Amino acid sequence: MEGSLAERAAEEHFHTVTPLLESWALSQVVGTTVFLKCENVQPTGSFKIRGIGHFCQEVAKKGCRHLVCASAFFPSFRTHGRGNAGMAAAYAARKLGVPATIVLPEGTSLQVVRRLEGQGAEVQLTGKVWDEANLRALELARRDGWENVSPFDHPLIWEGHASLVRELKAALGTPPGALVLSVGGGGLLVGVLDGLAQVGWQHVPVIAMETRGAHCFNAAVEAGRLVTLPDITSVAKSLGAKTVLARALECTKEFEIFSEVVEDVEAVSAVQRFLDDERMLVEPACGAALAAIYSGLLQRLQAEGRLRPSLASVVVIVCGGNSIDSRELQALKAQLGQS
Structure with a gap:
């Protein structure tokens, strides 16, 4: 590549501005407007x-x-x-x-x-x-x-992920009532939180979802210190960091973060329901975030008084992923005893 072309490539964004879609089906489940930030359509398949x-x-x-x-x-x-x-x-x-x-x-x-x-x-x-x-x-x-190139552990990585929130601000104008995402190593979480602070939305509650067996963030939150999981036993292997970023744990003191864990069966069920509702196939790692809607967890947080009883809207980051196809989904359902 010639120097001038290389220089131009270093200046342009490699990610795309992804769609923010209102989901009628998920909105019906929650009882408020649910927006999907579709990172699954990025050129490499994920955020x-x-x-x-x-x-x-x-x-x-x-x-x-x-x-x-x-x-x-x-x-x-x-x-x-x-x-x-x-x-x-x-x-x-x-x-x-x-x-x-x-x-x-x-x-x-x-x-x-x-x-x-x-x-x-x-x-x-x-x-x-x-x-x-x-x-x-x-x-x-x-x-x-x-x-x-670290998959998640570098300030430049987090800086890049913050662009997602700037796109949300441009599309929505006003802050959502809550933002839902999946947590693996913590890079997306930290980047999104940085982005929220940048646009003045640091008060927006973030619901950080994991599957049991890949729940290094939740384990750290519960212990009040970093915890290394002995192994990754969840089927949501893309969440498979044994230890979360130290910065992610620090952020719990600066932002309103709800660390929640769902079972594999709930994540995979969410993948199937999302496919049926929106005709999009995503990984179980993404299913963890979707399970916050489908499993009733969001409503439980409201009933418990941890979230406001009335939310203007909810944004779910559909993080995407490459490790799934129709055969894999059926195999996962069979493994978990789902029909």
Whole structure:
């Protein structure tokens, strides 16, 4: 890529301004207007491109010559999860004309490797789990002077995710009564909270949803300190950080955050209902946020007096994700004993 073209790529946004759609079906469930911020239509399939794209652009401006990113891979019954972080890094690197190496655990399907290679990335397979792949990525970054792309743990990542709230402000004008999102490592949560502060909406309650077995944020909130889960046992593998960001826990002292946990069966049921209602198929990780609506949790928070009994509107961040198709959804439902 010529210098002038590379410079232009470093200035433009790699994410798209995603639709904010009013959902009649979800509004009927809650009894108030529900808006969907559809991050599932991002060019890489998830919100990750906001933060990772911004990070990659900023380090490219400073002369980064090679990007490396460890991404998660989760084998399942019939399909294979595609690391959302790795796809975002590979996409951004291609746009910037910068080489990228994506490190994935061994056992990653050829389909995933080819998809990443189709973005121009080199793929390395190391270790059995993300933690081991990440050690390899960090080693490459130190040894060769490459820039390591964290899936969620960097201020530039959070800064990129804050763009989502600026779009909400432009679309809505007035603040919603509550905002619902899923929490994995905490990057989206921190970015959204930063965005709320930037637009003067820091009073908006945020309902932070996790599935049991991938609930590192809730565990930290309950303990009052960071907690490392022994393992990720939830089917919502894209939420599979064992320890949440320290910054995410700090934010509980600065913002009104409700940390809530749903069962896998509720998250997967929400995925199916959302598919039926809105004709959009999302990961169980996203189903955790949708379950706040479908499971009645939002109404329970209101009945308990923790949320205002009357909310002007609710925004649900539909975070998207690549690790799902119709066969995978059926396999998950069978695993959880759903018809």
